[in-house]
Amino acid sequence: MDISRFLQSWYLDNRRLLPWRETSDAYCIWLSEIILQQTRVAQGYDYYMRFVATYPTVQQLAAAPLDDVLKLWQGLGYYSRARLLHRAAQMVASGSGTFPSRYEELMKLPGVGPYTAAAIASFASGQAVAVVDGNVYRVLARLFDIDLPIDSTAGRKHFQQLADELLDPDHAGLHNQAMMELGALVCTPTSPRCTECPVADACAALAHHTIGLRPRKVGRVKVRQRRLHYYIFKYGDDIWVHQRAANDIWLDLWEYYLHEEGDDTPIPPEALGVEPAFTYGHRLTHQQLLCSFYIVPLTQPITTLPSDYVRMSWRKWQEKAVAKPIFEANRRFSALFSTK
Ligand code: SF4
Incomplete structure (x- = not known):
């Protein structure tokens, strides 16, 4: 054939x-x-x-x-x-x-x-x-019934x-x-439509009943669990955010003040005792993230955050590129802010 x-x-x-x-x-x-x-x-x-x-x-x-x-x-x-x-x-x-x-x-x-x-x-x-x-791996592995x-x-x-x-x-x-x-x-991957396949007559895995075993993989990806806490310091319609720069996920994207469990970033005193308003789970290839978001209303602008955090209006914030969990939090909290 x-x-x-x-x-x-x-x-x-x-x-x-x-x-x-x-x-x-x-x-x-x-x-x-x-x-x-x-x-x-x-x-x-x-x-x-x-x-x-x-x-x-x-x-x-x-x-x-x-x-x-x-x-x-x-x-x-x-x-x-x-x-x-x-x-x-x-x-x-x-x-x-x-x-x-x-x-x-x-x-x-x-x-x-x-x-x-x-x-x-x-x-x-x-x-x-x-x-x-x-x-192509899948088609070849099945067509030629390859165990490698x-x-x-x-x-x-x-x-x-x-x-x-x-x-x-x-x-x-x-x-x-x-x-x-x-x-x-x-x-x-699951339930191939072999009756509609133009090369079924040549398919070795179909003949040997090994379709479910092909393609074969050895490695399993180890998934790292991470617990992220994001604090939204709110002063009127302004918030404090920064652009990620570390050698990590989401390089160059923007986010709220982050405290990650297991690292040494402190929780600012203004945020102590505040309960999470929203928690969002997100899966990346090698990481499972659980992100909690806290709203911290302020009576005066916060001055204790690291210098890379900048004050920004909620309207301006909507123009920034953000990762999915932050995008979901923005959607969720948009009613709390005016965009005028
Ligand atoms: S006959 Fe089925 S298993 Fe074989 S190549 Fe076609 S769709 Fe894939």
Whole structure:
């Protein structure tokens, strides 16, 4: 069976129509690929449209303040992607000015790894490089009933070789899209739709009844539990906030005064004895956060906070890029403040 030919023909009849698939502009494809890392298409779609509309060229993205880019990114999570996106745009703009579409050039950009480089190169210029993302791992592991763990060095090497061998070099973009789309729509993690699969006749895991065991993984991610307490010092319609700078999650995003359990940041005397008004749980890849928010009304401006905390009106605060728990707290407490 010519697996690639069957996949491509299935893809042409069944693919989802998405704006980044209707272009060969490497810049737009790159935007979509960075946005869609760790993000579902349904969620990423609006962000892609907003980025393309706000920054139609790499020069415009490069010239934008990082704060604006982070603000547009707000809600997507994994904010390091936005920072690297901005840095890569600046590299391109200060170099040739043309967004690269060859694998070797793309790999020099921050935030672009082998998968993203292969995707952009094959979609934008038809370069014969095979993509291997989570969907492709799953399809290959099942199609060839491979027991090697996908998160081992030997496994990654083997899967890349297999993907390279399977690639149709004359239609690399189409082939790669088809592999990924099969994984997204048919060969799904749970309950794959094998009766609709164009390559079911060649599927070894289907024949061996091992679909549920493929792909195999060895490692388990250790999750760190963190307890964060955020104090909202309220003086009229003003609050005190700062921009995160430490080498930690949410770099460059803004937040209220933070006391984290286990570190030595003190709870200011004004906040002692105040009960939490709202608690919010949030999961990151390697961390489980439980964030409590406290409202601390003040009769005079607070002067005891570290110097990086700045006084800000609630209206101005709404323009700042914040992480999801802070965004939820803002929504929750907006009735307490006037935005005039
Ligand atoms: S037959 Fe089923 S398990 Fe095999 S590749 Fe197709 S969808 Fe995946």
